[in-house]
Structure formats: C-alpha cells, structure tokens
Amino acid sequence: MGRSAIIIGGGVIGVTSAYALARRGWQVTIVDRSSSPAMETSRANGAQLSYCYTDALGSPAALASLPRFVFGGGGVSFRMPTSTDYACWLAQFALNCSAAKFQENTLAVLDLAQQSRRAMDALCEKHDLQFAHRVAGKIHLLYSERDRAHAMQMQALKSTSGCEQHILDRSDLAQLDPALASNRALDSQVVGAISTPSEMVGDPFLFCRELLSILTRDYGVKTQFNCVASALEDRPDGARVTFGDGNVLTADLLVVAAATDSNRLLGPLRQAITIQPMKGYSFEMPLSQGSPSISVTDGKRRLVFTHLGDRMRVAGIAELGNGSNHIDPAKIQWLIDAARDCMPDAGNYTMAGKFWAGLRPVTPNSQPVIRRASRAIAINTGHGALGWTLAMGSAERLAELVER
Numbered sequence: 001m002g003r004s005a006i007i008i009g010g011g012v013i014g015v016t017s018a019y020a021l022a023r024r025g026w027q028v029t030i031v032d033r034s035s036s037p038a039m040e041t042s043r044a045n046g047a048q049l050s051y052c053y054t055d056a057l058g059s060p061a062a063l064a065s066l067p068r069f070v071f072g073g074g075g076v077s078f079r080m081p082t083s084t085d086y087a088c089w090l091a092q093f094a095l096n097c098s099a100a101k102f103q104e105n106t107l108a109v110l111d112l113a114q115q116s117r118r119a120m121d122a123l124c125e126k127h128d129l130q131f132a133h134r135v136a137g138k139i140h141l142l143y144s145e146r147d148r149a150h151a152m153q154m155q156a157l158k159s160t161s162g163c164e165q166h167i168l169d170r171s172d173l174a175q176l177d178p179a180l181a182s183n184r185a186l187d188s189q190v191v192g193a194i195s196t197p198s199e200m201v202g203d204p205f206l207f208c209r210e211l212l213s214i215l216t217r218d219y220g221v222k223t224q225f226n227c228v229a230s231a232l233e234d235r236p237d238g239a240r241v242t243f244g245d246g247n248v249l250t251a252d253l254l255v256v257a258a259a260t261d262s263n264r265l266l267g268p269l270r271q272a273i274t275i276q277p278m279k280g281y282s283f284e285m286p287l288s289q290g291s292p293s294i295s296v297t298d299g300k301r302r303l304v305f306t307h308l309g310d311r312m313r314v315a316g317i318a319e320l321g322n323g324s325n326h327i328d329p330a331k332i333q334w335l336i337d338a339a340r341d342c343m344p345d346a347g348n349y350t351m352a353g354k355f356w357a358g359l360r361p362v363t364p365n366s367q368p369v370i371r372r373a374s375r376a377i378a379i380n381t382g383h384g385a386l387g388w389t390l391a392m393g394s395a396e397r398l399a400e401l402v403e404r
Contacts, residue, residue, distance in 0.1 A: 003027060005402075006241055006249055008229050008265065009257035009381075010034065011042035012391040015208045015215070017255055017380055019123070020395035022219035024403065029222040029249065030212075031241070033261075036225055038208035040325070041259045041387065044282045044356035046304040046315035047132075048295050049200040050389050051117040052163035053140065055154065056096070056105035056366040057384065063097035069320075075302040075338065079321035086321055089276045092364035103157065105365045109386065110161050112368070116393030117200075123392065127214050131206035132308045138199035138295040139168070139176065141342075142192045147299065151194045166195045179292040183343055201295055201306050204388045224249075232256070232265050232377060239376040253402055256373070257380045259361045259387075260323065271373035275382045277359040279322040281335050282315035284308075284354040290345025301338040305346050312347035314339045318385070320362070327357045360385050370397050378402055 003026050007014045010032030018028045034040060062069075069078040081087040096105060124133065142148050148167065155165045169192050174181035176195065215221035227247075232254060233240040239254035256262050260277040291312050296305040303316030316335050332355050340349050362384035363369060369382040380398045383390050 004251040005029070005253040005255060006031060006239065006251040007255045007257055008032075008241065009259065010037040010208070010223070010225065011040060011257070011259065012038065012204050012208055012388055013259070013380055013383065013394060014255075014257040015211050016391040016395035017257055017398050018215055018221050019211060019219075020399035021402075022215055022221050024399055026253075027220065028215075029224065029251070031224045031227045031229065031249070033228045034225060037212050038205045041358040041360060042204045042208060043358060044284075044313070044315075044354065045204060045280065045358060045388055046282065046385070047201055047203055047306040047308060047313050047388070048138065048297075048304055049117075049120070049202055050138065050386065051113045052110070052158055052165060052196045052199060053138070053297070054106055054109040054113050054386065054389075056102050056109065057362065058093050058096035058105065058364065058366065059102040060097060060099055063094060075316050075334070076318045077320065079319070082321070086276060089274055089364055092274060096365045101365070105367055107157070107161065108367050109390070110158060110163070112390055112393045112397070113386070114161060114393075115396060116390050119392035119396050129207065129210040129214070131203045131210055133202040133207075134200065135198065136201045136293060136295045136307065137176065137195070137197045138297065139173065139193040139195050140297045140299055141186070141190050142194065143190060143300050145191065148192055155194065164196070164198060168193050168195050177292045177294040179290050179345070180294075182290060183345060186343075199295060201308065202388075203308055229258075229265055232269060234269070234374040234376045252376065254377045255380055255398065256377065259381055260359045262361065262379065262381045266373060266379070269373060269377070271377070271379075273363075273369045273379065273382060275361045275363055275369070276321055277323045278362045278384060279317070279319040279324070279357060279359055280315060280385065281317045281327070281331050282313055282356045283332060283335060283352045284311045284313050285347035285349060285352045287312055288345060288347050290343075291347050292343070296343065298342045301342055303335065303338055303342070305339070305343060314346070323359065325357050325359055327355050360387065368394055370394055370401065372401065
C-alpha cells in the first residue's frame with residue numbers, strides 16, 4: 001500500500017485527517033482554495049465541543065415542524081426544493097424522522113463523538129496546543145414540561161454510552177454559574193435545563209492553525225493554499241488531482257474533506273453523496289459581568305453562547321439549502337436580538353462584531369460520510385453542525401479505513 005496522501009480541505013476535518021494519517025507515517029499534503037487554513041466552515045462556528053449532545057436533526061418533532069421550518073420559524077428554515085438533489089435529500093430526511101431512526105442516528109453519532117473526545121485528549125496530552133480549550137460544562141435550556149420529558153428520555157438513552165447528564169430545575173441554574181443567577185430572562189421563560197458537566201469548548205480556527213504548525217514542523221506535512229481543485233482521477237498508480245491553473249498533484253491516496261464543495265469533485269466520478277448546505281451565523285462581543293463561563297444552548301431559539309476566555313461567541317440559525325456564504329444583515333440582527341432576549345447580560349451587545357456565515361454539510365441521517373469513493377479516493381465530510389466535535393474521531397476512522 002502507498003503512503004502518500006493529498007487532502008482537499010484545510011478546515012478542522014482536513015487538518016485532523018492530516019494528523020491521523022501523518023502520525024501513522026503517511027506523507028501528507030493539504031490543499032485548500034482559501035489563503036490559509038480554517039477560513040470557511042471552521043472559521044467561527046459555535047466553538048462548543050458537544051461530545052454528549054449529538055441529537056440527530058431528523059426526529060418526529062422535526063417532521064411535525066417542517067411547515068414552520070419552511071417559513072423560517074425559530075431560527076431554522078428549510079428552503080423549498082429547487083433541484084432534484086435537494087428534493088431527494090428532503091425525502092431521505094423525512095425517512096429518518098421516525099422515533100427509531102432518531103434514536104439509531106443519535107447513538108451512532110454519540111459513539112463517534114466519544115471516540116473524538118478520546119482522540120482529542122490524546123492529542124492534547126502529546127502536543128501543547130493553545131486554542132482556548134477547557135472543560136466549561138454546558139446547559140441546554142428547557143422551556144416546557146414537554147421539553148423536560150424529552151430531556152429525561154435522552155438522558156436515559158445516552159447514559160448507556162457513559163454520558164453524565166442531569167435534569168435541573170430553574171432554581172438550580174444559579175448554582176452552576178453566578179451569571180445565571182441574575183438573568184431575568186431565564187426566570188421568566190425557562191423551566192429547567194439539561195446539565196452536562198464534562199462538555200468542552202475550543203476555538204476551531206486557532207486549533208487548525210496550532211495543529212497545522214505542529215504538522216509542518218514535526219510531521220513534514222506540506223500545504224498548498226489558494227489552490228482550487230478542478231478534477232479528480234483514480235488511476236492505476238494512485239490518485240491525481242488537477243487544479244484550475246493546470247497544475248497537477250499525484251499521491252497514493254486522495255481524501256475529499258471539502259465540506260459542501262465535495263460533490264463538485266465527486267459528481268464527475270459518479271460518487272456524489274447526499275448532502276445539503278445548512279447555513280449558520282455567528283458574532284462575537286466583549287465580555288461583561290453577566291457573561292456565563294458555562295456554555296449555554298437555547299433550544300427554543302436554536303443558538304449557543306460560548307465563553308472563549310477573552311470574548312463571548314454567539315452562534316445560531318440553520319438555513320437548509322442556502323449555498324451562499326453571503327452575510328445577510330437581517331439574519332445577523334435576528335441573531336443578536338434573539339441572543340439578547342435569551343441572555344441580556346451575556347456580553348456587551350452594543351459592541352457585537354466579527355460577523356460570520358458558514359455552510360455546514362449535513363446528511364439526511366445526521367451521520368457523516370467516511371468511506372472510500374474508489375480504490376485511491378476517500379471521503380470525510382457531511383458532519384453538519386458537529387464538525388468541530390466529531391473532527392478528531394472522524395479522522396481516526398478515516399485512517400483506520402484506508403489502512404485496512
């Protein structure tokens with residue numbers, strides 16, 4: 001078996017894939033269309049490493065809410081189908097909305113997330129990376145007794161995989177973080193929360209740059225940025241990628257980790273996968289006395305608050321089928337208003353900035369695609385909103401796959 005690899009994609013999936021292969025002795029080259037690593041989907045996502053919060057997107061509740069999603073209710077919107085690919089995705093998504101499929105998909109992703117956590121722990125033990133990484137703990141706010149009942153079911157389900165979660169009353173929240181004690185919005189709206197003490201945070205942008213520095217220095221990994229791949233080939237002597245400027249690279253293995261751009265390359269090989277872009281947004285603001293140190297997820301508004309040491313990041317909105325990375329000012333304003341409504345003292349909203357929009361590649365069953373497309377071409381994409389959480393585990397599975 002050959003030992004050289006080209007990875008298309010310089011985000012968290014591509015960089016971790018490079019690490020998993022390089023530490024097994026592969027000679028790796030990362031190529032990306034951007035000018036530097038982690039400039040697109042990995043640039044400024046929610047930054048939460050949610051190793052226990054792996055609930056599949058498709059569920060009976062999601063199926064019942066589809067009419068509301070079409071009109072963008074609650075920060076989630078599903079655009080009407082404009083292509084056969086999108087219509088097929090929606091049909092497969094609907095099939096994954098049964099209670100049995102929801103449980104199956106959630107547990108499958110949970111298993112990968114636990115592997116990812118172990119791999120991240122091992123990486124951080126071996127290498128000193130600075131990326132605002134810490135155990136922050138996490139609460140997921142509950143707004144009704146129905147939410148609480150569902151949370152109890154999920155707690156019981158995930159406990160079989162070793163996840164420690166607790167269902168708290170509203171009065172318990174102040175004990176987790178002093179900032180929650182003075183939050184008037186929580187007093188008036190929230191009935192309780194799911195608490196997961198072991199959840200972590202980390203800045204994926206800083207992570208990619210720190211890890212890439214180690215990869216180039218200690219593992220001989222090469223990089224080529226500002227390179228747009230135009231065609232892939234599986235040849236008898238390995239894989240070949242042609243770039244828009246006519247340059248060519250060859251290797252024994254080619255890994256497509258190009259998020260929503262993957263099908264542009266895989267389609268001509270008749271290896272297109274069932275993914276759709278799900279657009280998300282984020283902003284950052286300075287901390288205040290009311291900024292929680294614990295991570296907060298608001299299930300009603302579909303947004304997250306992440307304390308990154310020197311700033312608060314707020315991320316949310318899920319627009320399925322929107323393939324533009326244009327930052328819509330109206331969406332940013334909705335996100336700011338929704339965050340302020342949930343946690344008015346979480347930060348200095350008057351200084352909100354560093355606005356970002358990214359395209360998460362989501363599959364109908366919420367499970368990433370980690371497989372061979374052919375003898376010399378492999379795929380690692382489709383992680384949806386959990387790419388940061390699942391990156392290390394997905395990289396390990398990819399490496400195990402290609403070394404069989």
